[in-house]
Amino acid sequence: MTPAPAKKSAERRYHHGDLRRAILTAALDVIAADGPSGLSLRDLARRAGVSHAAPAHHFKDRTGLLTAIAAEGFGLLAAGLREGEDLKDAGVRYVRFAREHPAHFQVMFTPGLLRADDLELTTARALAGDALREAVAGVRPDDLGIDSRLAGVAAWSLAHGFATLLLGHNLDGPVGDRDPEEVFEAVAAMLFRTGDTVVED
Incomplete structure (x- = not known):
């Protein structure tokens, strides 16, 4: 048989x-x-x-599965951010990650779905945070009297907000047929640049 x-x-x-x-x-x-x-x-x-x-x-259970997905997502995000040449490029890679891994992205930022004290998750999340802080450090915000932590929040908010709106099809009109990553890069250029300044004059 x-x-x-x-x-x-x-x-x-x-x-x-x-x-x-x-x-x-x-x-x-x-x-x-x-x-x-x-x-x-x-x-x-x-x-x-x-x-x-x-x-x-x-x-173990559904929460454990979703936590594993989130941990994997943060690991992938951290790796992508570390490949960025500067803060703006890191932002582009953040948006790229969201586009290429939309399921991970949905789960990663919904704490109610996850086991918050999971070691794999907290480690991967910390790695992603470190990668973002390294990108922010490249623009030397402290030299301008700008709180580097707030600079990180600003950069994260811009990339995360753009990615979230993009995945929700809220930017279909403004983006049109253009490459979303190029659109984000143009938006980021209005606010950030690497080198001696953080905010455009």
Whole structure:
């Protein structure tokens, strides 16, 4: 008797340690289509062709799964920000991250969905914060008597606000057919520049 291919494939993924990734990928697809509220561990198990207990084995519960997604997102964001050449480029990369990882982005900034004291999450979030602060430090706000922490808030607010409006299709009119990253760069240039000043005269 030939075993069911789906079950055999699922078992192979499990034994090779790929089931966790498969569940994360399926969850990201669901979130991108229906938002975090559409997420169900039982449905994800069905999609992966495994028992309904399998996702709980890796993530314990829905909150654990969403926390893992957020932690992964902050890690990806931190890596992207560190590749930025200056503050404006870091902002462009922030917007790019939101466009390329919309499901991560939705979950990362919804604290009520997450396990706040999760070590992986707090570590990844701290790395992203450090990367942003490093980008802000490149414009030497302290030399101008500007609170570097507030400068970071200003830069984050601009990039995050633009990304959020973009993902919500609130900028479809103003952006039109133009590259959203180029539009953000133009907007950022109105307010920030690297070098000796932070705010345009």
